Amino acid sequence: MIIGLTGGIASGKSTIAKLLADRGALLVDADQVAREVVQPGEPALEAIASSFGQAILQEDGTLNRSALGAIVFHDKASLAKLESITHPAIRQRMQHRIHTYADENPNALVVADVPLLYETNQQALYEGIMVVYVPEAVQITRLMERNTMDEAEAKRRISLQMDIEEKRRRADWVIDNSGSLVETERQIDVFWQNQGLL
Ligand SMILES: CC(C)(COP(=O)(O)OP(=O)(O)OC[C@H]1O[C@@H](n2cnc3c(N)ncnc32)[C@H](O)[C@@H]1O)[C@@H](O)C(=O)NCCC(=O)NCCS
Numbered sequence: 001m002i003i004g005l006t007g008g009i010a011s012g013k014s015t016i017a018k019l020l021a022d023r024g025a026l027l028v029d030a031d032q033v034a035r036e037v038v039q040p041g042e043p044a045l046e047a048i049a050s051s052f053g054q055a056i057l058q059e060d061g062t063l064n065r066s067a068l069g070a071i072v073f074h075d076k077a078s079l080a081k082l083e084s085i086t087h088p089a090i091r092q093r094m095q096h097r098i099h100t101y102a103d104e105n106p107n108a109l110v111v112a113d114v115p116l117l118y119e120t121n122q123q124a125l126y127e128g129i130m131v132v133y134v135p136e137a138v139q140i141t142r143l144m145e146r147n148t149m150d151e152a153e154a155k156r157r158i159s160l161q162m163d164i165e166e167k168r169r170r171a172d173w174v175i176d177n178s179g180s181l182v183e184t185e186r187q188i189d190v191f192w193q194n195q196g197l198l
């Protein structure tokens with residue numbers, strides 16, 4: 001089975017992905033693939049440098065991620081431009097990796113961690129979608145703590161994504177990650193048993 005894992009920024013997707021991997025799931029991580037497709041030599045990095053200027057590269061030729069983030073997370077047109085460059089490459093590499101894993105491990109659960117799964121309309125690619133849910137207030141607190149950012153910046157980042165309540169409504173499975181990690185782990189165990197994965 002191939003499922004999508006999504007949620008809001010800092011809702012706990014990586015945390016839940018790890019719990020699933022600990023139980024034997026095979027993971028494909030869109031944030032990681034997004035980093036791979038902008039390595040030096042990749043066409044997407046050249047396109048980014050053409051659009052955003054050579055100053056977006058560091059001296060060693062790698063992408064200056066925080067500088068690019070400072071531009072695109074404050075300007076929707078720039079973000080759309082960046083996405084038009086990177087998303088096709090990310091999607092292609094994700095699909096290749098997912099299907100390689102699934103073909104080589106027909107009995108395994110393959111989990112694709114895709115932060116923007118609903119925003120980019122990728123529901124049909126998966127047999128089911130798990131949403132990691134926390135109320136927005138918890139999302140703000142955890143994002144501020146993890147990234148040491150102020151409340152206004154955390155709210156801005158959250159506003160760039162689909163409302164987490166809407167993601168929860170669309171989900172096939174909801175993991176409520178607003179409590180302790182032990183409570184979250186219990187929900188993962190129930191999911192695992194219900195899918196007959198034991
Ligand atoms: C702008 C970039 C270089 C900033 O890099 P940085 O290392 O600072 O952040 P990182 O990539 O770890 O992203 C952190 C979180 O920001 C959020 N985020 C990232 N890209 C986007 C986006 N296009 N729209 C909304 N939220 C986003 C996600 O929740 C992500 O988990 C980077 O986020 C990027 O290349 N984004 C475009 C590619 C993309 O859409 N990635 C999302 C996964 S497919």
Ligand SMILES: Nc1ncnc2c1ncn2[C@@H]1O[C@H](COP(=O)(O)OP(=O)(O)OP(=O)(O)O)[C@@H](O)[C@H]1O
Pocket residue numbers: 007008009010011012013014015016031115142143146177178179180181184
């Ligand atoms: N149940 C929990 N209780 C307390 N803190 C938690 C819990 N789950 C996750 N966290 C913390 O919240 C932060 C966000 O979690 P995580 O990095 O897993 O989110 P994410 O959805 O993968 O984030 P991103 O969208 O940025 O990739 C981390 O600092 C993590 O340690």
